[in-house]
Amino acid sequence: MIRVQNLVKKFADFTAVNDISFDVPKGEIFAFLGPNGAGKTTTIKMLTTLLPPTSGRLELNGLDPTRQANGVRQQFGIVFQDPSLDGDLTAAENLELHGVLYHVPRKVRHERAEMLLKLFELWDRKDTLVKKFSGGMKRRLEIARGFLHTPKILFLDEPTLGLDPQSRNQLWTHVRRLNETEQVTVFLTTHYMEEADRVAHRIAVIDHGKIVAIGTSQELRQRTNTESLEDAFLSLTGTTIRDETANSSDQLRQMVQMWRR
């Protein structure tokens, strides 16, 4: 379903993704693990047509994101790592806009929006402007929106960041159900090893833009001779802490927050 061959992405003097290759078959839940700045999000951006690769081949359901962008966009849904809601619209309007963009028929759109808003406990706030939501509520709304249509491939980029345990549980239950009943292929990244351990069929560990290991959780533990996935991960990627530099978006967000006070 997803095929990546010798993928490279360079930004000026920095190589974010350095010659990675992997395959995700249809119906698999595939976890992409790595420290901050390892190249996870960059890979997702290239797969989802937001960024052209420097070199290498990409394929989603047989289509090439660089040359058949529109076709590829029909195949997947995505929950982004950072916010992507419109704060000046209400929760219901954000879902409605998403539903229209993804060609979900009106009736289905309304039914599913109601179901998802109730599932993520946002139903009584559906007519509130999203900018008045707390961080957790926004995150829940992003997740709910990601499930409004049923894609062939679902990308989840650190979906549980900032979610409470209840919503995390709802999220993974839902992901599994989609995967089992509709054969949705899932590509996820997370920093929570126990989540990857629980839901993913296969796991790839990426560090400094390179895939350092790939296999089931059990295989990774055996290979590194460790007890838990967390230990396996640390043994593969080391214990130094990585920093990402703040980009202009973060700076602007800080500035706007300052003004709002």
Place this chain on the structure above:
Amino acid sequence: MHAIFILWLRELKKYTRSRAQIVASLGQPLLYLLVLGFGLGPVFQQAGNGSYLQFVAPGVIGMTVLFTSVFSGIALLFDRQFGFLKETLVAPVPRIRIMVGRTLGGATVAILQGTLIFVVCMIAGFRPVNLASIPLGFVFMALIAVVFAALGTAIGSGLQDMQGFQLIMNFLVLPIFFLSGALYPLHNLPKALAAVTRIDPLSYGVDGLRGALTGRLMVFSTTTDLLALLLIALGLLLLGAWRFSKIEI
């Protein structure tokens, strides 16, 4: 079509929800209208050009449409920063439709804002000479709105931060306004200045608007204005669509 409509609607909703901004955006046009309108009035009258208020009102309407539509395009920058742009860029909708929806939405908002200023001008004492040509005035408002919403989109597609935005305001939008004949007649200007005013799209917009509303002091003919604006609109829409399709996050 649904995608274009929902994105158009989004721009309108954002506009009607920002009441404080609507009021704030009346400030600048009012200054030009009242301070310049009454301040320069006597000099203008003595120069034999009639009422300055009558002259400047179409210019101030044009300015409002210009600023509002350029801003709407540059609002792309905010959507990029706050992440919403990504949501539309990965949607299974050709980017040209996303761009058209946004641009038409921005243009519509600019026409509404221009209409508001038109009413304010009427209250201040401006009188269109011929009621029958007011619709033509709205045609010109719409053309100005589309031209500059498309220009805003073309620029906004490449902007990464607020510094770039300031640069655009000071070195592009303000010159477009000051060189357009919104504030002074474009007759008998020094050659160099006259040449610059002729490559300013807003010159044709304001000229057409002024012709439709007051019938006086036109530099070009209505046909020239219409044709020039249509051509520029087409060119900028193509440029905007192309630049929008190249956006990387």
